[in-house]
Amino acid sequence: MPLDPQPEAEVAHRNMAFVLRLAFLTATISGKVYSDLSFVGNVSAAPAISACRNPLKVASIYAATRTYCKPQDFDASVQYYAGKCAGFGGVTMIPESEVADNLTAAALQSMRVVSKGEVPSYSKLSAPVLVSRSWFDVAFKTIDAFQFEKRIRPIYGWPKVSIQLWRYIADRMATMCLSNLPILWLFSGRNNIFIWATGWHFSTFNLFHRHIARVSMLQAAIHGISNTVFIFKTGTKLFYKLRWKELWFRYGVVAVVALGLMMLFSNHWFRHRFYDSFLLIHISLAIVAIVGIFYHTSIYMGRFDPYLWPIVALWSFERGVRLVRIVYCNLHVRFGKGGSLQRTRATVAYNEEADIISVKVLPATTLIKPAPGQHYFLYQPFRLKGWESHPFTLAYWEKSSASVHDDISLCFWIRPRDGWTRSLKKRCLRSGEPSISTTILLEGPYGKQEPLWVYDEVLLIAGGSGISAIVSYLLDHARRATAMTEDAGGRAQERLRTRRITLVWANRSANYMQQVAANELTEVLAREDVNVQFHYTTVSDSGSDSPIGCDNPPKATDETEKEDDPRERKGLEGDTEKQTVPNNQHINDPEITMKPGRPDLHFIMNQAAARAHDGGIRLAIMACGPAKMVDETREISYRCMREHGGAVQYFEEAFGW
Numbered sequence: 001m002p003l004d005p006q007p008e009a010e011v012a013h014r015n016m017a018f019v020l021r022l023a024f025l026t027a028t029i030s031g032k033v034y035s036d037l038s039f040v041g042n043v044s045a046a047p048a049i050s051a052c053r054n055p056l057k058v059a060s061i062y063a064a065t066r067t068y069c070k071p072q073d074f075d076a077s078v079q080y081y082a083g084k085c086a087g088f089g090g091v092t093m094i095p096e097s098e099v100a101d102n103l104t105a106a107a108l109q110s111m112r113v114v115s116k117g118e119v120p121s122y123s124k125l126s127a128p129v130l131v132s133r134s135w136f137d138v139a140f141k142t143i144d145a146f147q148f149e150k151r152i153r154p155i156y157g158w159p160k161v162s163i164q165l166w167r168y169i170a171d172r173m174a175t176m177c178l179s180n181l182p183i184l185w186l187f188s189g190r191n192n193i194f195i196w197a198t199g200w201h202f203s204t205f206n207l208f209h210r211h212i213a214r215v216s217m218l219q220a221a222i223h224g225i226s227n228t229v230f231i232f233k234t235g236t237k238l239f240y241k242l243r244w245k246e247l248w249f250r251y252g253v254v255a256v257v258a259l260g261l262m263m264l265f266s267n268h269w270f271r272h273r274f275y276d277s278f279l280l281i282h283i284s285l286a287i288v289a290i291v292g293i294f295y296h297t298s299i300y301m302g303r304f305d306p307y308l309w310p311i312v313a314l315w316s317f318e319r320g321v322r323l324v325r326i327v328y329c330n331l332h333v334r335f336g337k338g339g340s341l342q343r344t345r346a347t348v349a350y351n352e353e354a355d356i357i358s359v360k361v362l363p364a365t366t367l368i369k370p371a372p373g374q375h376y377f378l379y380q381p382f383r384l385k386g387w388e389s390h391p392f393t394l395a396y397w398e399k400s401s402a403s404v405h406d407d408i409s410l411c412f413w414i415r416p417r418d419g420w421t422r423s424l425k426k427r428c429l430r431s432g433e434p435s436i437s438t439t440i441l442l443e444g445p446y447g448k449q450e451p452l453w454v455y456d457e458v459l460l461i462a463g464g465s466g467i468s469a470i471v472s473y474l475l476d477h478a479r480r481a482t483a484m485t486e487d488a489g490g491r492a493q494e495r496l497r498t499r500r501i502t503l504v505w506a507n508r509s510a511n512y513m514q515q516v517a518a519n520e521l522t523e524v525l526a527r528e529d530v531n532v533q534f535h536y537t538t539v540s541d542s543g544s545d546s547p548i549g550c551d552n553p554p555k556a557t558d559e560t561e562k563e564d565d566p567r568e569r570k571g572l573e574g575d576t577e578k579q580t581v582p583n584n585q586h587i588n589d590p591e592i593t594m595k596p597g598r599p600d601l602h603f604i605m606n607q608a609a610a611r612a613h614d615g616g617i618r619l620a621i622m623a624c625g626p627a628k629m630v631d632e633t634r635e636i637s638y639r640c641m642r643e644h645g646g647a648v649q650y651f652e653e654a655f656g657w
């Protein structure tokens with residue numbers, strides 16, 4: 001922070017380390033201010049003698065020192081002033097005891113207060129007076145600034161260009177760092193007005209957040225280092241030690257260290273391995289950093305508060321909105337006959353074979369409007385770590401069988417990992433029941449629906465549990481198509497342009513894919529405009545269970561159509577080798593082709609893009625799945641876009657940030 005005169009003086013007020021300097025200032029000020037005033041009974045024409053021997057003037061100086069000085073600074077001030085009397089006037093200063101009658105609390109209370117210019121110089125005062133606070137302050141700041149500049153610029157200029165540079169760099173880095181903080185905090189929250197304004201994903205803002213954090217950290221570090229070098233170059237080691245005794249200085253160091261630790265604990269490995277510990281540490285250190293910065297800048301009399309209070313406001317707003325969303329989703333008062341306080345209920349089931357937990361949540365409120373692309377944060381409040389919340393994409397929704405009203409259940413598919421999801425899985429396994437009821441709170445909805453319905457052709461690519469984000473789009477397509485048929489020629493026409501949807505899903509378990517196809521996707525898979533390609537990647541999983549959708553008319557999928565395509569065979573076989581899935585495990589289902597190994601995304605996407613380009617239609621590609629797969633689809637899409645121009649648009653639902 002810039003070491004301005006004014007805060008320097010304030011620090012001096014508060015710190016005994018500067019008591020001598022303060023004493024000098026106070027005494028000088030008292031002397032300087034009172035030298036403008038004349039009192040009756042002058043003992044000498046020499047001002048230095050008069051200032052030390054005129055009882056009225058000396059009483060006035062004592063009064064000002066008592067009033068405007070901290071008690072602990074009083075003795076040092078008087079001592080310093082007495083030294084000046086001896087040095088300049090060759091006299092002793094009248095001791096305080098001799099004018100004590102004028103310095104009682106009552107006397108000080110009733111003493112006349114004079115402002116600058118109020119008493120003409122020819123006028124002689126007949127009683128001690130107290131200079132006004134504003135007059136004292138003007139003198140104090142002037143002398144303090146003068147002393148500071150004298151110390152820092154011995155020749156009224158920077159002693160060396162290098163010193164000047166250190167100082168300028170330190171100051172500018174601090175200001176730039178502070179100005180970054182509000183957006184750094186803003187972009188860290190899931191309730192961020194920029195998300196609402198732009199429609200961009202939270203993950204995009206999270207990326208900005210991380211980059212801004214890196215830059216801010218660098219600026220804070222440079223500020224600290226430059227200032228340290230500057231202090232050593234202009235002051236002494238002792239001066240640096242004195243600085244350490246000052247709270248504002250120490251808090252600056254605390255803030256920089258906290259920011260540094262935040263960076264350290266935000267590294268990719270730690271964040272992904274111990275997400276909840278990362279979050280706890282991150283938030284705690286953020287609080288330490290912001291408190292530290294508040295203290296560090298407190299000496300500037302609020303000059304930097306416009307950067308800091310917005311952070312508090314944004315943070316409170318973000319947390320407040322979360323709370324509102326939680327209450328909104330999970331508590332609902334039903335009035336009228338049989339009215340009651342509704343709360344959210346949830347049933348959880350674990351499918352061991354598929355290694356998927358399905359959570360069905362019946363929200364307390366009926367006001368939630370589910371839509372594809374939404375995700376919700378789930379809390380399990382009655383746990384030791386009940387504050388944890390985890391985001392999950394809405395897979396589908398349905399009318400609840402558990403409710404007499406037309407309530408909607410929200411359904412999530414969760415792949416168990418190592419934290420909360422694992423404990424949920426264990427609870428299901430321990431219960432021995434097909435499903436358990438537990439208290440789960442919802443916070444949401446977040447995310448937004450991508451307008452896939454405006455594209456002529458849609459290619460959906462899902463990896464593993466990424467299918468949960470895709471299913472809702474498939475169901476939405478079916479809903480829109482049905483609405484369009486029922487309302488032929490009406491407004492619904494405008495809402496669905498898509499003539500063909502292809503789903504490519506790669507999953508470890510073929511059985512799980514069959515289950516999903518036979519349940520949630522039955523209606524969708526029966527549609528002529530929906531094609532699917534399922535790929536399983538686990539050798540033990542033959543996927544040879546009973547075929548799905550037997551009653552549905554058989555249809556040719558993209559996969560079967562290009563069965564003989566050498567490029568595709570090569571791709572799949574290559575992967576098959578990697579997965580060690582023998583070729584004879586290829587499932588010959590009448591409607592849905594399931595193949596071992598990973599899909600050749602490159603081929604599938606390029607083919608779809610070329611078809612769109614040649615046919616003069618627009619293609620939307622949406623991917624959701626493991627980071628590696630999504631990275632691959634993004635890269636291929638980019639190439640397709642370059643090759644086929646505006647025909648291709650890419651969308652992504654990421655399961656992480």
Ligand SMILES: Cc1cc2nc3c(=O)[nH]c(=O)nc-3n(C[C@H](O)[C@H](O)[C@H](O)COP(=O)(O)OP(=O)(O)OC[C@H]3O[C@@H](n4cnc5c(N)ncnc54)[C@H](O)[C@@H]3O)c2cc1C
Nearest residue numbers: 272275390391392393414415417418419420421468655656
């Ligand atoms: C927008 C979004 C939607 C998602 N939808 C689904 C879904 O539909 N189905 C599904 O199975 N998974 C989904 N995920 C991933 C899911 O949130 C994590 O797998 C889950 O939080 C892991 O919890 P855990 O405590 O068991 O994780 P851990 O074993 O502690 O961590 C596993 C991984 O999950 C990440 N993670 C943990 N907690 C969080 C959190 N609170 N926020 C973000 N990431 C976290 C970690 O960084 C780590 O990479 C989604 C993630 C996001 C960001």
